[in-house]
Amino acid sequence: GQNIDQPTEMTATEGAIVQINCTYQTSGFNGLFWYQQHAGEAPTFLSYNVLDGLEEKGRFSSFLSRSKGYSYLLLKELQMKDSASYLCAVRERSDYKLSFGAGTTVTVRA
Amino acid sequence: GAVVSQHPSWVICKSGTSVKIECRSLDFQATTMFWYRQFPKQSLMLMATSNEGSKATYEQGVEKDKFLINHASLTLSTLTVTSAHPEDSSFYICSARPGTSLSTDTQYFGPGTRLTVL
Numbered sequence: 001g002q003n004i005d006q007p008t009e010m011t012a013t014e015g016a017i018v019q020i021n022c023t024y025q026t027s028g029f030n031g032l033f034w035y036q037q038h039a040g041e042a043p044t045f046l047s048y049n050v051l052d053g054l055e056e057k058g059r060f061s062s063f064l065s066r067s068k069g070y071s072y073l074l075l076k077e078l079q080m081k082d083s084a085s086y087l088c089a090v091r092e093r094s095d096y097k098l099s100f101g102a103g104t105t106v107t108v109r110a
Numbered sequence: 111g112a113v114v115s116q117h118p119s120w121v122i123c124k125s126g127t128s129v130k131i132e133c134r135s136l137d138f139q140a141t142t143m144f145w146y147r148q149f150p151k152q153s154l155m156l157m158a159t160s161n162e163g164s165k166a167t168y169e170q171g172v173e174k175d176k177f178l179i180n181h182a183s184l185t186l187s188t189l190t191v192t193s194a195h196p197e198d199s200s201f202y203i204c205s206a207r208p209g210t211s212l213s214t215d216t217q218y219f220g221p222g223t224r225l226t227v228l
Contacts, residue, residue: 033216040201043203045218096217097144098144103153
């Protein structure tokens, strides 16, 4: 089984930085993904971590600590279009199935 | 690259009828396709894993006779919701994992199909 936890909601101001934490307890680990999902749309891939450390992609960065079962997604220079749900997903095995957290709804205010 | 399409985008049907949803990988061959269901304000729940040319593997609690999956080719998988009921109303999303032409570490999601059963 799996247990993937992330905060339900976060609010931040345009131009600010927001960090979305994700903790997981799974029977195996073969990678952690972050996806962005706008209301009524399909998720889009943001980042992938399989080794400990920080992965940076433009305004978005993702960090992983396997020993702590912990990851975070860092969103910098927030823009209004970043208002969306952010999903943390863990791949437990090599069969490529993903288990998703409930998602964090980020609201960016002007 | 890595575009996945779904058809239809939304569908409304009467209770008791069957609905077929298509998932296509447009510019890559998908070794594996996944079908998810998402209820409002909830996360994606994996329903089944589909490999081309073989039977789908269903997650616990998902009725295989109700949700028929056919993965006829490396670019097409279909999900048929049989004898649909109002509780089947949901957002159905497929994803596809590329074979060798693209990174195999990522699933690419389709735009989803919103099913409403009256």
